[in-house]
Amino acid sequence: MWPQPAPRKRPKELVDRIDAQLAFLTEADKLKSVLRGTTLCDGTRRENSGEHSWHIALYAMVMAEHAIRPVNIDRVIKMLLIHDLVEIDAGDNPIHGDHDTAEMDAIEQAAADRIFGLLPEDQAQAFRALWDEFEAAQTDDAIFAKSIDRVQPVVANLETGGGTWPEYKVTAAQLQSRVGAKVERGAPAIWAALKARIDAWFAKHAPEPQD
Numbered sequence: 001m002w003p004q005p006a007p008r009k010r011p012k013e014l015v016d017r018i019d020a021q022l023a024f025l026t027e028a029d030k031l032k033s034v035l036r037g038t039t040l041c042d043g044t045r046r047e048n049s050g051e052h053s054w055h056i057a058l059y060a061m062v063m064a065e066h067a068i069r070p071v072n073i074d075r076v077i078k079m080l081l082i083h084d085l086v087e088i089d090a091g092d093n094p095i096h097g098d099h100d101t102a103e104m105d106a107i108e109q110a111a112a113d114r115i116f117g118l119l120p121e122d123q124a125q126a127f128r129a130l131w132d133e134f135e136a137a138q139t140d141d142a143i144f145a146k147s148i149d150r151v152q153p154v155v156a157n158l159e160t161g162g163g164t165w166p167e168y169k170v171t172a173a174q175l176q177s178r179v180g181a182k183v184e185r186g187a188p189a190i191w192a193a194l195k196a197r198i199d200a201w202f203a204k205h206a207p208e209p210q211d
Helices: 011-033 049-066 073-082 101-116 121-136 140-159 172-186 188-204
Strands: 035-039 046-048
Touching (some): 011 049, 011 101, 035 140, 046 049, 049 188, 073 121, 101 121, 140 172, 140 188, 172 188
Antiparallel strands (some): 035 046
8 A cells, every 4th residue: 555644753853854865765776777778759869767767657648548457557657757766776677688687587576675775664674566567467557557667668769770779680570569468468459559660660671681
């Protein structure tokens, strides 16, 4: 459950609480310095993880009607706003990149402990529970949130003529297995709407046959 408004506290307790909240918010500012594997839709530069978190929260707000099952959009937006905070410590690990999944999971768990631990205890527990729910992707809210997290980079790549797909040597089959399957789990209508553009791009940019 999201924490309810805190009961009135004595001045010292209140100051300590506000100090902890501000420490967390100041730390969260570092997410703006984490560059991602995806560019802006105009292709001028890489987006940062703070921009990505804002954009997918907006995506969710606009596209909630396409969730395969009803969702609590307030909870979805909260998940998306905090889901990448661990990248302050772990960095961005592009879905089409080459990295040790188990190692990254351990790093991100430790990052979640540290970053959410900056908050007052009640908020720390609530934020961490919401982050864990997103990572597990078992509830309707988390499944849809994961779908939206995967959709936005695809749109950015389509808007920039493939974006970073060539850089990561992404194939149509790879995109389907790593991205499409996750989007279809929570928002199949959105993936279906994008599929024609995706198929057209890969048909045009298929690698030349080897002799």
